[in-house]
Amino acid sequence: MNNESERRIARNEALLREVNESIERGRWPGDEGRPLKFRCECASLDCNENIAMTREEYEHIRDDGRRFAIRPGHEAEECEEILETHDAYLVVEKLDKAGEAAERLDPRS
Numbered sequence: 001m002n003n004e005s006e007r008r009i010a011r012n013e014a015l016l017r018e019v020n021e022s023i024e025r026g027r028w029p030g031d032e033g034r035p036l037k038f039r040c041e042c043a044s045l046d047c048n049e050n051i052a053m054t055r056e057e058y059e060h061i062r063d064d065g066r067r068f069a070i071r072p073g074h075e076a077e078e079c080e081e082i083l084e085t086h087d088a089y090l091v092v093e094k095l096d097k098a099g100e101a102a103e104r105l106d107p108r109s
């Protein structure tokens with residue numbers, strides 16, 4: 001993969017993370033413990049699948065700027081490692097350059 005497409009993917013993933021942050025902020029009172037519909041944060045530019053996760057599950061992933069929530073099967077094994085496997089989603093950690101880009105683009109950092 002060349003640098004240009006790596007950058008495009010990193011920007012896309014950072015954008016999805018911001019979408020998910022606003023989904024999380026937009027929850028209603030009483031939503032605690034109920035699953036919200038987050039966007040899959042995978043590297044595919046045309047993926048628009050949803051992941052049902054509670055706010056607590058999402059927060060657990062967002063503790064680390066290199067971690068993303070993706071649908072099973074959407075992993076890119078050459079640049080990420082699967083840390084957790086759930087029915088609805090996987091937790092992946094970006095490696096090497098992809099990890100550095102993910103941390104740099106983390107809206108919370």
Ligand SMILES: [Zn+2]
Pocket residue numbers: 040041042043044047048049070071074
């Ligand atoms: Zn996806």
